[in-house]
Amino acid sequence: MTQPPIPGRAYVVGGAVRDALLGRPVHDRDWVVVGATAQQMIDAGFRPVGRDFPVFLHPLSGAEYALARTERKTGAGYRGFAVHADPSVTLEQDLQRRDLTINAMAQDGQGRIVDPWGGRRDLEQRLLRHVGPAFAEDPVRILRVARFAARLPQFRLHPDTLELMRGMVAAGEADTLVPERVWQELARGLMEQAPRRMFEVLRECGALARVLPELDALWGVPQRADAHPEVDCGEHQMLVLQAAAAGGAPLPVRWACLMHDLGKALTPADVLPRHIGHEARSVRLAAAVAARLRVPAECAELAAVVAAEHGNVHRSLELGAAATLRLLQRCDALRRPARFELALQACRADHLGRGGDWPERPYPQEPRLLAAQRAALAVDAGAAAREAVARGAGTQAIAQAVARAREQAIERALGEAGPV
Incomplete structure (x- = not known):
């Protein structure tokens, strides 16, 4: 099929040009069209899809073509713009x-x-480096710059750009960000090569205290040096996040890592550097963050499990079969085995994300608990229940019979001997 003519002059712009010059793969191309009207694009067969500014889909490839435009600030936040697009707008202006x-x-x-x-x-x-003073008109750009720092960790932030971002935060622009957009940018940044850089940049400009104050509060909070040679709770959170990224963990695991120790920021000063009961506090704070940012259920639910149980997972080498089964049940590992595997990934990252020689230490808790999970799942719960019914057992005794069968399977799988 013949390619339709494109009105005006079309240019590839933005990320595709940047990534090609960096020698990185180019997956999507954005186009800008100079010297054309919206009607000319429609007459050429392009389908309009832009709500806030003129964007069109190519009739054959489906690629997006936007008319060159300028923007003028009209109000607070990232939605307060008036868009101007007509054939007189130059490529340089766009x-x-x-x-x-x-x-x-x-x-x-x-x-x-x-x-x-x-x-x-x-x-x-x-x-x-920012292009010009208009950067300060859109608070989403604070998040985008932080995300690019995570994508390109070898790049440094220009001092003038950092100062401009600090001024935006001080002026309250970061407070106008809507939850959906904050989550969108955080989620993309978490999946970059060096996600800790995103949070470092947000801290440097003061935006982290506005969009994720629960996380920002962790820096400066000490913990026991024997278990955490890095000492600082905020630094630990970043080490854990980087360990998850190094292991190629999916987004729910990375989010759980970011949320798992939030409760340590609320530890009473007279208890420090211990953090007794921080797990329950972390669950509450992670739930509050998830509600505020409208975090997807898959991420929020995994974060709740990891926050509540990561300490017990770390201590699981000390558990017998009965206690191991109770841990599996609290994690809902028998009904949601795939999620439990993700929870263990986060716990492994928590183990590796410490200073000293911790990153070189093995984490046998993960394979041990996976073996216990497989053993428990392999038990024919129906057969155990029917056998109990045949003995005249009541409802509670039936449940106990199923649990005992699973305990025995776990005991065999783990090679335990003697009473548990």
Whole structure:
């Protein structure tokens, strides 16, 4: 099928140009069209989809083409903008409204790079720098810069950009961010190469205290050096997150790692550096964060399990078969075995995410509990129940018979001897 002509002049813009220059894979291409009207795009067969500004889908490829536009701040927050798009808007004007110089480059049909704001130079210098003062008009850009720091951890943040972000936070712009957008950017940043960099940048500019104060409160809180050579609770949280990222953990595991120790920030000062009962406090705080940011259930539920039980998982080498079964039941490991495996991934990251030689220490708790889980799942609960019924057992005795069968299976699987 013949490609329809594109009105005006079309350029690839933004991330595709940046990633190609960095030698990274390019998966999606965004296009901007200069010198065309919305009606011309429609007449050429493009389908309009933009609600806030003119975006069109290519009739064959489905790729997005946006008309070149400028934006003018009209109110607080990231929604307070008036958009202007017509054939008079130049490519340079369109690129000027973008966040970072490395995202403000374009490429024409002949492969020539259009770089009016020094993005190529900043790529070479490994620098995250804002394009211009209009950056301060959109608070989402604070989160985006932090996310790019996680994606490109070898890049440093330009001092002027950091100062601009601090000014935005001080002016209350970060307080206007809607929960859905905060979660969207945090979730994307958590899945980057170095997610701790996102939180470091947010702390540097003061935004972490606005969007995740429960996490921000962990820095400066001490814990026992024998179990945590890194001492600082905030640093531990980052080490755990990086351990999860190094293991290729999915988003629910990384979120659980980020949430698992929030309760340590509320430990009474006279108890420090111990953190007795922090698990229950962490469960409550993680639930509050999940409700506020509208975190997906898969992430919120795993975070609750890990916050509540990570200490017991760490101590599970000391547990007999009966106590191991109770741990599995509290984690709902027999009804949701896949989620339990994710919980153990988070617990392993918690073990590895410490200072000293902890990252080199094995974590036998994980395979041991997985073996116990498999053994318990292999028990024919129906057969155990029917056998109890045949003996005339009541409801409670039937449940006890099933539990005992599972305990025996766990005991055999773990090679335990003697009473449990």
